[in-house]
Amino acid sequence: MYCPFCDESSSKVIDSRDSGDGIRRRRECLACARRFTTYERVQMRALMVVKRDERREEFIRDKLWASVTKACAKRPLPLGSIEKALEEIESDLSDSGRAEITSKDIGELVMDRLKVMDRVAYIRYASVYRDFRDIESFKQEIEALIENREPGDGVPENQLSLLEDETPPIRRRRRRGRRPKRPQANPA
Template identity: 55%
Template sequence: MRCPYCGAFDSRVLDSRPAEEGNSVRRRRECSECGRRFTTYERVDELPLMVVKKDGRRETFDRSKLLAGLITACQKRPVPINALEELAGEIERDLKSTMEREVHSRDIGEQVMRRLRELDEVAYVRFASVYREFRDVQEFMREIEQLITRKI
């Protein structure tokens, strides 16, 4: 590791510890040339997960967009924000664990709906109404009837 102060390549590790919830390693180093100390972070180099949109465009998966959608669906509902953050993290982990580099937006939407149904039924219906793009009240009512039927 190159010293940020003198540019020397030789340094020794003084301390290592997990950082960022175990996703990286923080290393405290000392330069062998100038003796100054500095910190480095080591992370796994991941390929980005790409989302294939309905129109065929591709964009990088963005956890914050997923979380924003969950927050919108749960607005004015008794669902704690940490439950939504945990849900977004679970979905992200599931998507990345498949080892696929591309995922269709509909697959993400289906995962969100399945998990929201268990977490909060009103939030589920809100999300489904936007995600499924209901064209009329009858489609909306069919979705609610299916939800009621599953509960019985």
């Protein structure tokens, strides 16, 4: 294990903890004395992803993480929700028992999770994944998302509205300047 600060190969483990699907280790570099964290995960058998052009490449979690993180950028999501969604997707992939899976299937799993987590992130991801050719097909996707809401399924409290509300904006009170000091009565 190389230190990310000085690139030295010697470090000592200060703390180890279970972190759900692996082990979290807190390390200290013996050369520069700085601390860093590493995560160990069990290496599952290699899952091959079949791309649209029929190429095959190994499943890389970091690629999936990067694409989901881009879709969720600047969205009011609870801390750790992206990581939890990725763990669920990986679990679904490994539970399938298949040695190969299409990129389309992975994209559908991601969109299913994002649709529940944040509709704007879902639309962002779908816009890249589905590669809309024109504004009309993009509009149809948004309309389908709005129509498929369950009765009583309002916008979650932490999610901003996808479309503008019809309610008028809240009017803010005008700030008043400071009141002038009153002259004190002279004792005469």
